[in-house]
Amino acid sequence: MKKNTILILLIFVFSISLTNHPLAAETLNKFEFIKEQQTKNENLIHIDIRGNNVEEYQEAQHMVDRIKKIKSGILDKLVADGTYVKLVNYPITESDEYRDLKGLIPRGWEGQTNAEGKQLTWDDVPGVGSDIGGKPVMARIGFSERGKGHGSINLELHEIAHAIDRVAFLNISHTDLFDIPFSQERQKFFPDKYYENKEEYFAECFTYYYFSKSSKQELKDKAPLTYRCIDLLIKKVQGDSNSTEPINELLDGNQFAWSLKGYSDREFAKVDYNKKAEEMKIKLEAGIPHSYFNSTYASIKVQNSSGIVVYNKKIVGNRQQNVGTQTVPVKVGDYIEFTHIEGDAQKEKTRATLTNLENNKNETIGKTARYQVTKEGLKKVEKMPETTVLDGNQFGWTLKGYSDREIAKVDYNRETEKMQVKLEAGVPHSYFNNTYASIKVQNSSGIVVYNKEIMGNRKQTAESQTVPVKVGDYIEFTHIEGEAVKERTRATLTNLENSKQEYIGKKRTYQVTSTGLSKID
Numbered sequence: 001m002k003k004n005t006i007l008i009l010l011i012f013v014f015s016i017s018l019t020n021h022p023l024a025a026e027t028l029n030k031f032e033f034i035k036e037q038q039t040k041n042e043n044l045i046h047i048d049i050r051g052n053n054v055e056e057y058q059e060a061q062h063m064v065d066r067i068k069k070i071k072s073g074i075l076d077k078l079v080a081d082g083t084y085v086k087l088v089n090y091p092i093t094e095s096d097e098y099r100d101l102k103g104l105i106p107r108g109w110e111g112q113t114n115a116e117g118k119q120l121t122w123d124d125v126p127g128v129g130s131d132i133g134g135k136p137v138m139a140r141i142g143f144s145e146r147g148k149g150h151g152s153i154n155l156e157l158h159e160i161a162h163a164i165d166r167v168a169f170l171n172i173s174h175t176d177l178f179d180i181p182f183s184q185e186r187q188k189f190f191p192d193k194y195y196e197n198k199e200e201y202f203a204e205c206f207t208y209y210y211f212s213k214s215s216k217q218e219l220k221d222k223a224p225l226t227y228r229c230i231d232l233l234i235k236k237v238q239g240d241s242n243s244t245e246p247i248n249e250l251l252d253g254n255q256f257a258w259s260l261k262g263y264s265d266r267e268f269a270k271v272d273y274n275k276k277a278e279e280m281k282i283k284l285e286a287g288i289p290h291s292y293f294n295s296t297y298a299s300i301k302v303q304n305s306s307g308i309v310v311y312n313k314k315i316v317g318n319r320q321q322n323v324g325t326q327t328v329p330v331k332v333g334d335y336i337e338f339t340h341i342e343g344d345a346q347k348e349k350t351r352a353t354l355t356n357l358e359n360n361k362n363e364t365i366g367k368t369a370r371y372q373v374t375k376e377g378l379k380k381v382e383k384m385p386e387t388t389v390l391d392g393n394q395f396g397w398t399l400k401g402y403s404d405r406e407i408a409k410v411d412y413n414r415e416t417e418k419m420q421v422k423l424e425a426g427v428p429h430s431y432f433n434n435t436y437a438s439i440k441v442q443n444s445s446g447i448v449v450y451n452k453e454i455m456g457n458r459k460q461t462a463e464s465q466t467v468p469v470k471v472g473d474y475i476e477f478t479h480i481e482g483e484a485v486k487e488r489t490r491a492t493l494t495n496l497e498n499s500k501q502e503y504i505g506k507k508r509t510y511q512v513t514s515t516g517l518s519k520i521d
Contacts, residue, residue, distance in 0.1 A: 044079050046086045048095075049141065056089050056141050063087055063144060063156050069210045070160070073238045077168035078160075085160055086136040093123045097135045101128075108194050127155045129162025129203070137163050151194065152204055154211045161203035169233050173202035180252055180359065181225035189223040206230055224375040225252055250354070250361040252377040258338055258365070260298045260315075261351035262289035268321060271300060271338075272357075275373060278331040282313070286323040290342075293317025298340045298352070305333035306515050307385035308392050309497055317341070335384045336371045343367040389493060389500040390510075390517040397504070399437045399454070399479055400490035401428035407454060410439060410477075411496075414512060417470040421452070425462040429481075432456025437479045437491070444472035456480070474520065475510045482506040 093102040101122035112120045126143035139156040152158035195201045205226050208219040220227040254276050260269040268289045273280045289297050297317035302310050311328045340352035343366040355362040371378040393415050399408040407428040412419040428436045436456035450467045479491035482505040494501045509520040
């Protein structure tokens, strides 16, 4: 059987001479993908096809098209090393390069048999990654898909990934850096025993990165640390590593702990965060943190992604602290802030530390440390998002009358869905003989569930009432002096969680939302 060997030169044109099949030249002309890559990768891909089956030439073209998705800088590294890819249409153990593997059992294939119960050997394997010593990456034409003698999403990309691991990334799969994503995500993404081998896990993840948009997204969603690691490595080789954040051994992970210590290095607060469980456990120890400081010595604050404060603890140095434990929900997108007055002191800076509980990496956090929770772990940020007067769960409205005397106080707790309306006894403002102020609540269907008009010169009796108010309902306030320059302070809204305040004017309607309040007019 005559053998036609085609050497694909990844320059600007291909020099191909095939005489045995009339369609071969037409098919192979489509391999001119260097125009897209602008690379010097000469002699990267060799195609060795025995026979004249045009479908095999066409399939070889598809295989090359998939390989060309890999960044040119990475392929350059392979060529510089002398590593090349060989696509063949016969068993790899029939090649000159891998004839010595004939009859041998490949790694991880022990006990694997064919339909007749015969142990599988290298004769049955459709591809192999290169190794030191000049042997090529080899993949059989027509065996690219999963299930055709292998379990990879794509044969040729998986095999070339082994060479890239060794040559371009300097055996990254065997480093402590890659051990972080491998140990945290391998079981979840690829539970098969075969991928307990780091080289195989890397090669398949690299294949997912390049095979298709959907496979790349699946890698990003299911194994974000692995995705970032591969993404960073690729960008470093291409020379644009600044376009992505590097793997951070301290901040990448799922379990973290902060320790706050005081006088004589006694721990007065311990914070453990489990990102998977979305729980932060805060444990405060009884005692005086540091008697030398009569102000805030340390603090712990958690804000959700909307900026709403869900936990805030200020620890005064010379004030007795009670023992206490609290669990706070913290999820991706939320923010965590720690302060420690001695965090930057030369000797005492070890009194405020962060530890990654998965790899025991740790650091001092300084006087102020702010983090945002990400899919990968934690990210340091310069500031926390600021909340507005309308963000939160607890609000208070104050209506005042003559001489700034309070005539009505309204407190609303969105979590309990209760509004407490308290009216004070007396004449609100004798100068006005009509409606001076009003409070009205309507449900989401427009039904009025509470309505109170307060007459200016009419004596009001003391009154207290609880009104049910939930998400979707409307709250309306009016105040006849709400826009007066001096008297506008007589109608105000206060956010009871962040203490922000605003005037409500002559009329203001709010709708209750899932994050707080929304102005309607």
